[in-house]
Amino acid sequence: MQKALLRWAGSKKKLLPHLIKYYSNSFERYFEPFVGSGQLFFNLPLKNAILSDINGDLINMYNALKRDHVQVYQHLSHFSQTKEFYYTLRDGEQLDKDEFYLAAKFIFLNTYCFNGLYRTNLSGKFNVPYSASSGKLIHFEELERLVAYLHKGEFILGDFETIVSSQCSKNDFVYLDPPYAVRNKRIFSQYSPDTFGLNDLIRLKSLIKEIDNRGAKFVLSYAACEESMFLSQDWHCETVQTVRNISGFAKHRKTEQEVLITNIYQ
Ligand SMILES: C[S@@+](CC[C@H](N)C(=O)[O-])C[C@H]1O[C@@H](n2cnc3c(N)ncnc32)[C@H](O)[C@@H]1O
Structure with a gap:
């Protein structure tokens, strides 16, 4: 299995063997409109991918790496790998910083933050604490290898519905991995102030119908629950x-069911 560049809440590492079998080389393009760390993207033999997310810092990081990963790494290698520096970087001003510095900052915070979470306060400031038991900063050779994958895709900032409905056509493959919907958008969330709500689930349900109408294929992964039953009506389900x-703590693990909703009948 190819490791992704980032740690990401809700990453589908454990589901990869189930997801991979739905993809084949006969598809024209690969779409991942909730890309996050792109676990599946990094594990498929792709040529042409359209990857998007609503998180602007994340999309900036991918694009800056594609433009000049050496510059990103130069910034990264000047950052001191300490808890004190983590908080200085996290809370410091960034008004005059270029895209390469911001990409390095994103990778650094993702490496040392609690459990790879991306969470902001209501004014959009990243507020995840440092974690002593987090990962190790990526080596240049590893970064360079992963950047080669990034060149297979176009990274776009935007809402899932806008990107897919404006671009997807016959013979494309769309993998959808939305956040779990919360009933109240303003509760503490793992993502950002733009957390997924019930209205987004309704938009998602219409979008999969639209993908099917266009002659494209989709796989949508979701926790087995009331909302997945709503999404899966009319479709094949595995x-x-x-x-x-549980609560982001690796030592508190629980086996749960995930549903793969698809218009691919195998
Ligand atoms: C469960 S994570 C995806 C994880 C990904 N499959 C991986 O391997 O890391 C959900 C992603 O959806 C993004 N997101 C939330 N609301 C969105 C929206 N309306 N449109 C596009 N992306 C959205 C979040 O920023 C987050 O990266």
């Missing part, structure tokens, strides 16, 4: 086991 960390 239920698989996965392991989730």
Whole structure:
């Protein structure tokens, strides 16, 4: 398995063997409109991918790496790998910083923050604490290898519905991995102030119908729950086991069911 560049809440590492089998080389393009760390993207033999997310810092990081990963790494290698520096970087001003510095900052915070979470306060400031048990900063050779994958895709900032409905056509493959919907958007969330709500689920349900109408294929992964039953009406469904960390703590793991909803009948 190819490791992704980032740690990401809700990453589908454990589901990869189930997801990979839905993809084949006969598809024209690969779409991933909730790309996050792009676990599946990094594990498929792709030529032409359109990857998007609503998180602007994330999309900036991918694009800056594609433009000049050496500059990003130069910034990264000047950052001191300490808890004190983490907070200085996290909370410092960034008004005059270029895209390469901001990409390095994103990778650094993702490496040392608690559990790879991306969470902001209501004014959009990243506020995840440092974690002593987090990962190690990426080496240049590893970064260079992963950047080669990034060149297979176009990274776009935007809402899932806008990107897919404006670009997807016959013979494309769309993998959808939305956040789990919360009933109230303003509760503490793992993502950002733009957390997924019930209205987004309704938009998602219409979008999969639209993908099917255009002659494209989709796979949508979601926790087995009331909302997945709402999404899966009319479609083929595979239920698989996965392991989730409870409240983000790796030592508190629980086996749960995930549903793969698709218009591919195998
Ligand atoms: C479960 S994560 C995806 C994880 C990904 N499959 C991986 O391997 O890391 C969901 C992603 O959806 C993004 N997101 C939330 N609302 C969105 C929206 N309306 N449109 C596009 N992306 C959105 C979040 O920023 C987050 O990166």
